[in-house]
Amino acid sequence: MERKEKAVEYKHNGYNCCQAVLAAFSDEIELPDDMLKRMGAAFGFGMGGMEGTCGALCGAEMVLGLRDYAGKPMPVPAKAMLELFKNKSGATICKELKGIDSGKVLCSCDDCVRYGVEVVMDIENLR
Numbered sequence: 001m002e003r004k005e006k007a008v009e010y011k012h013n014g015y016n017c018c019q020a021v022l023a024a025f026s027d028e029i030e031l032p033d034d035m036l037k038r039m040g041a042a043f044g045f046g047m048g049g050m051e052g053t054c055g056a057l058c059g060a061e062m063v064l065g066l067r068d069y070a071g072k073p074m075p076v077p078a079k080a081m082l083e084l085f086k087n088k089s090g091a092t093i094c095k096e097l098k099g100i101d102s103g104k105v106l107c108s109c110d111d112c113v114r115y116g117v118e119v120v121m122d123i124e125n126l127r
Contacts, residue, residue, distance in 0.1 A: 016044030021059030021116040046094025056116030
């Protein structure tokens with residue numbers, strides 16, 4: 001199964017958006033699945049209950065750090081991932097993506113999860 005669809009399957013089986021993206025890369029991250037699920041547990045409905053960054057993007061950024069960390073901060077690829085995600089989804093803030101204030105949904109949770117996986121793969125291809 002394609003990694004993006006595997007992440008969506010996780011999302012439909014009790015994982016939040018962040019956890020789903022993390023779990024989709026469990027084969028590349030040297031941590032037990034339970035630890036990945038714990039790491040992403042507070043990022044359902046984005047950071048701060050839809051007030052902050054989309055959980056799928058948070059998960060993607062976590063994958064970047066867990067998989068590619070080389071002993072120093074990673075602001076350049078992190079910023080690139082944020083921009084890629086924003087270009088794909090239309091925003092990075094959960095409530096904006098879900099149209100809470102505007103009434104216009106920019107991106108479904110399933111697509112946010114797909115885009116979270118995609119931006120990790122996009123960054124990988126840029127290396």
